[in-house]
Amino acid sequence: MTTENTKDKANPAESQINKSGQTMKPRTYQTEATDAAWKFICKLAGAALIVLPTGAGKSLIIGMLCRLAVKTGGRVLVIAHRKELLEQNAEKIEHMVESPVGIYCAGLKRKDTDSQIIVASIQSLFRNPDVVGKRDLIIVDEAHLISPEDETMYAKVFRAHPKAARIGLTATPYRLGDGPIAGRGRQFRKICYEIKPQALVKEGYLSPITTKPTATVDTSNVKIRGGEFVPGELERAFDKPNLIDTSCRETVRLTADRKSILVFCSGVEHAEHVRAKLEELTGEVVGCVTGQTLPMERREMLHRFKTGTLRMMVNCEVLTTGFDSPRIDGLVLYRSTMSLSLFAQMVGRGFRVHPGKKDCLLLDYGGNRKRHGDPDSDEYGYAQAKEAVTTEELAAEKNSRGRICINCEADIPPGELACLDCGFRPEIGKRGAPNHSDTADIEDTKDWDVQAIAYNRHEKKTDRLAPPTLRVTYTVTPLGTTGNLASETVSEWVCFQHSGFARTKAEQWWEKRSYHPVPETVDEALEMINRHAIRPPSALETTRDGKWRRVSETVFMDPRPEPEDLQEPAVIPADGGWDDVPF
Numbered sequence: 001m002t003t004e005n006t007k008d009k010a011n012p013a014e015s016q017i018n019k020s021g022q023t024m025k026p027r028t029y030q031t032e033a034t035d036a037a038w039k040f041i042c043k044l045a046g047a048a049l050i051v052l053p054t055g056a057g058k059s060l061i062i063g064m065l066c067r068l069a070v071k072t073g074g075r076v077l078v079i080a081h082r083k084e085l086l087e088q089n090a091e092k093i094e095h096m097v098e099s100p101v102g103i104y105c106a107g108l109k110r111k112d113t114d115s116q117i118i119v120a121s122i123q124s125l126f127r128n129p130d131v132v133g134k135r136d137l138i139i140v141d142e143a144h145l146i147s148p149e150d151e152t153m154y155a156k157v158f159r160a161h162p163k164a165a166r167i168g169l170t171a172t173p174y175r176l177g178d179g180p181i182a183g184r185g186r187q188f189r190k191i192c193y194e195i196k197p198q199a200l201v202k203e204g205y206l207s208p209i210t211t212k213p214t215a216t217v218d219t220s221n222v223k224i225r226g227g228e229f230v231p232g233e234l235e236r237a238f239d240k241p242n243l244i245d246t247s248c249r250e251t252v253r254l255t256a257d258r259k260s261i262l263v264f265c266s267g268v269e270h271a272e273h274v275r276a277k278l279e280e281l282t283g284e285v286v287g288c289v290t291g292q293t294l295p296m297e298r299r300e301m302l303h304r305f306k307t308g309t310l311r312m313m314v315n316c317e318v319l320t321t322g323f324d325s326p327r328i329d330g331l332v333l334y335r336s337t338m339s340l341s342l343f344a345q346m347v348g349r350g351f352r353v354h355p356g357k358k359d360c361l362l363l364d365y366g367g368n369r370k371r372h373g374d375p376d377s378d379e380y381g382y383a384q385a386k387e388a389v390t391t392e393e394l395a396a397e398k399n400s401r402g403r404i405c406i407n408c409e410a411d412i413p414p415g416e417l418a419c420l421d422c423g424f425r426p427e428i429g430k431r432g433a434p435n436h437s438d439t440a441d442i443e444d445t446k447d448w449d450v451q452a453i454a455y456n457r458h459e460k461k462t463d464r465l466a467p468p469t470l471r472v473t474y475t476v477t478p479l480g481t482t483g484n485l486a487s488e489t490v491s492e493w494v495c496f497q498h499s500g501f502a503r504t505k506a507e508q509w510w511e512k513r514s515y516h517p518v519p520e521t522v523d524e525a526l527e528m529i530n531r532h533a534i535r536p537p538s539a540l541e542t543t544r545d546g547k548w549r550r551v552s553e554t555v556f557m558d559p560r561p562e563p564e565d566l567q568e569p570a571v572i573p574a575d576g577g578w579d580d581v582p583f
Contacts, residue, residue: 027205029205032193033061033195036193037050037193038065039192040189041165041167044555045553046188047165047166047167047187047189048166048167048188048189049167049170049181049182049188049189050167050168050169050191050193050194051191052194053200053351054349054351056171056195056206059089059141060096063089063092063095063097064096065139066078066093070099074137075133075135076138077118077132077137077138077139077161078118078138078139078141079120079140080140081121081141083107083108084324085142085321086108086120086121089119099117101118102118102119104131105119106121106123106124107121113132113133118132118135125153129157129159135161137165138165138167139167139168140166141169142321143170143173144170144173144175148175148187168181168187171348172341172344174381184541184543184553197375206353206376207350207353207357207358207360208376209350209360209362209375210359210361211363212254212363214250214254214364214365215247216365216367216370217334217365218237219234219366219367221233221237222237222336227338228337228338229336231266232267234336237266238366241273244270244274244277245277248274248277251263252278254361255330258329259308259329260305261311261312261328261331262330262332262349263331263334264315264316264320264334266316268292270316270334271288271315272288272290285310286310286314287302287304287312287314288313289302289318290318293318319349320346325349325352326353328349328360330360330361331347331361331362333346333363333364333366336366336367336368336371340380341381343371347362444543445541445552446541447478447539447541448488448539449476449477449538450539451477451487452475453473453475455470455472455526456471456473457471457522457526458493469495469498470496471491471492472491472492474491474540476540479539490542490549492550494506494525496518496522497521515562516533516534532561534560535556535560535561536556537555537556538555538556538557539554540554540555
């Protein structure tokens with residue numbers, strides 16, 4: 001953020017939405033984000049996450065992704081959590097695909113289920129997630145709302161459409177207490193595209209946020225429950241006559257030159273008291289919307305604010321996300337929050353650009369900047385997210401977890417040298433704290449191109465009674481490099497003849513690669529592999545376990561072979577997929 005004396009600069013921003021229906025021209029970064037996400041899901045690389053600041057035009061990217069899906073015959077489900085986002089996304093998608101978009105939302109009194117593109121409210125859809133039929137692509141707006149827990153509204157929708165590709169969009173790729181939402185074991189496989197706020201401010205695509213010093217309301221005695229201030233106590237801290245009078249007088253003075261001011265309050269009664277005081281001090285009509293405002297009144301009031309008839313709009317828990325009014329050049333926060341995402345969303349209402357708008361002034365009476373930092377900073381939220389992960393890992397160590405088998409990923413109890421599930425005896429180190437001196441140069445996570453694959457029957461020399469495993473050896477080079485000077489080998493063991501968790505992992509390994517039935521033995525697997533029954537991965541991600549590299553993710557370019565696709569046994573595949581055939 002900058003101080004109030006920021007110099008004026010040319011504003012190249014113009015609305016990308018032409019209400020007359022003319023074609024919208026995407027910005028370069030919007031095209032890049034769309035291409036990156038589309039390529040990611042085409043490689044079957046998992047769920048992709050796009051990270052863009054609030055105001056950067058995520059709805060347009062959603063429309064571009066829908067257009068690509070429609071061209072290839074795909075059926076799309078776009079999920080959002082608020083009516084404003086649903087209507088906004090549906091409107092922009094229709095501009096992009098030039099065809100009607102279905103809406104499934106009880107609050108909008110729409111239950112469309114047959115359209116090729118459905119924009120749905122997660123609250124309306126999760127109870128009956130298959131009502132919209134088979135979907136090939138699921139796009140989630142405000143993807144940071146997806147909890148990592150299994151039994152959530154989003155999880156129920158994803159389970160109902162297990163084969164659908166997934167793309168999420170968010171301005172805040174982390175959750176308080178959970179850490180990042182992208183990465184191994186997270187809601188999304190990777191961030192496939194990200195652009196930072198300051199780059200867009202510099203290019204004139206986002207408005208600079210400026211600040212002026214204000215008094216800060218004392219919240220030290222407000223209790224915190226579930227990671228957030230208790231609402232009733234927070235409202236009582238802010239809803240005091242003398243405090244309202246003093247802060248509103250200061251707000252009127254500091255925003256005298258502002259044309260569109262959005263005010264956030266701590267409760268419904270607080271919002272009404274602030275509205276009355278601002279009307280008394282300015283002599284203007286001041287809008288106010290809360291959860292108790294009637295829909296028709298709310299719609300009419302927001303229209304007046306967006307068009308400039310109302311200069312000031314007070315709200316409580318209504319206009320934090322999904323509200324798009326580029327005219328806003330003043331933000332007033334008469335509330336505090338412990339949520340990184342919520343603070344970023346509130347400030348994000350001022351990011352959008354508008355002709356004649358040079359910046360957006362933020363007046364923060366809740367001490368949120370001091371608590372969280374500046375939402376337009378390129379590093380906003382990442383330190384706190386990292387801290388959350390560190391805390392989670394420390395908690396796992398205190399609970400005696402973290403020692404795992406690099407073969408089947410089962411927990412190994414303290415004092416055991418071999419995995420109780422698969423019998424494997426690796427040199428085991430704690431996750432993130434290897435106990436081998438030769439691991440200093442091994443990165444925790446690394447991506448590789450696969451150059452060749454060898455499949456072998458592996459038997460334990462120290463225990464001939466142990467079931468054999470399929471050893472898969474990948475010859476790999478760092479992703480994006482050429483030549484074989486940097487090649488290494490990475491191995492994994494597939495336990496077809498084991499039981500329990502190890503056998504389950506073997507079944508999952510096979511089902512990723514083939515539609516053929518899962519083999520019962522290693523020899524059967526080798527025979528099937530020699531007849532091209534599985535597809536080889538084109539790229540890998542490995543994570544470190546002690547001095548070993550363990551395959552954590554695989555990327556495939558080819559489709560899974562169907563049962564009728566079996567070929568004659570090969571000696572050496574013509575495509576050079578294997579460098580050794582040991583059977």
